[in-house]
Amino acid sequence: MLHTILFLIFGGICVAGALNFLLQRHPVNSALSLIVVMGSLALLFLLLGAEFVAAVQVIVYAGAVMVLFVFVIMLLNAGEEERTRGNKVALSLGVPGLVVFFGLMCWTLSAAHSQLGRLQIGDYYVPTTDLGIALFREFLLPFEVTSVLILIAIMGAVVLARREQQ
């Protein structure tokens, strides 16, 4: 019961933040609503018992990535964006597409509803040690490959930044 209430609250905040992100005209306000989305996502992770993932979500996304976004927006002193009347193709294809997508999602969920169980707080609690053991024993190769991928991305960024200077 408590789980459902908390899920509805934070899910609602998450969706509201995402909508606000799109509707705000100033980039800083959009970035701040994205931080709200990140924070409520972290709380949703916490509700599922993934405490480490929740903390990392806050540290990495809300803390580091979004600070960089805000930093760049402040540095470039980006002004308010202009509103257009919208693209007719996007409007005529997007709205029906959205309706179809939501309809499909609702249909799938209601069809599978009888097989779904009930969730309570603490049902799937994963201690950080278990996560570490899984990452460094069973999923060691994917973990290392991902870190190499990130290293390549960093080196690529350095190369691009250097080329511009010359």
Added chain:
Amino acid sequence: MNLTQYIVFAVIKIALLLFILLTAVAYIVLMERKVIARMQNRWGPNRVGPFGLLQPLADGIKFILKEDIVPDNVYKPLYIAAPMIALVLSLLSISLIPFGGAWNVGGYHVPLETTAFWTGTGIQDINIGLLIILGITSIGVYGVALSGWSSNSKYSLLGSLRASAQLISYELALGLSLVGVLLLAGSLSLRQIVDAQAGSILRWNFFGGFQFIAFFIYIMAAYAETNRIPFDLPEAETELVAGYHTEYSAMKFAMFFMAEYCNMVTVGCLATLLFFGGWHSPLEGLNIPVPGIWLVISPLFWFFIKVFFFIFLYIWIRGTLPRFRYDQLMAFGWKFLLPLAIANIVVTSLVLALRP
């Protein structure tokens, strides 16, 4: 223990923490002014009350009575929210600090930290306390960054740009310097990290754990995180007037001030918990006979002595060191502290793995 008692204990703890912390912050400011003054061969505040002891009270009255000016062209929602964000986050992170073991109050087991779970039968502490504190620290940038941007002043903006870049850079070294301690304790719970250091002074992470390099990295990165000399570039008064809080006055300025000093206390508490044995006495294991009442006071006494030392260290360093140049600051963080922190992790984990 039922839910009502849990809430009563929680409210008492929150009130006590707020009262003690805000009083402490006021008197840390006085202590800083006095100590700095003596280091510079002058007296410091000594007119209000005996030895100037009522000076914080006078400062508080001034902050409350001063006109609260909101400049014309600021972006109001964020201008007002920024100091609140800064203060709320600093109070949140200190609420996770365990100030001692646990007390038995009227037969109930009450851990001495403000934020704790109710398990249905009793109070339990948060087992990822350190991660949550790191998370709150990483969000703490927004108070500084948004205040500078929303003030619509070039000094404030430059201050907040410096702050965001500096805080992101030093957060990496800060987080990595703690990994050695985590490896030794095998836990993210602050209470378990302290318990792993119990027994004698040789089991403290600073001495027995050979984490002194990690400690120095931590303390330098933490000074950068709290914007204190020699890392106070976001509010460098000779260059930027007052940096990110140039346009703030009265209580809003006081909120930034309180947030900064609360963060200093948090850094002192964390250094104590992670490297200096927390509330454990350095005389443990020597079997010196003590009266029974001392056993109750002793954890709090040692904890506060250690935290006091770290706060004194802040002031001492402020009286001693000049400010970094900005490129030196970045180079120091990225090219010196970060590789050193990674080397510390490698050596610590190697020793732990090879130890019989």
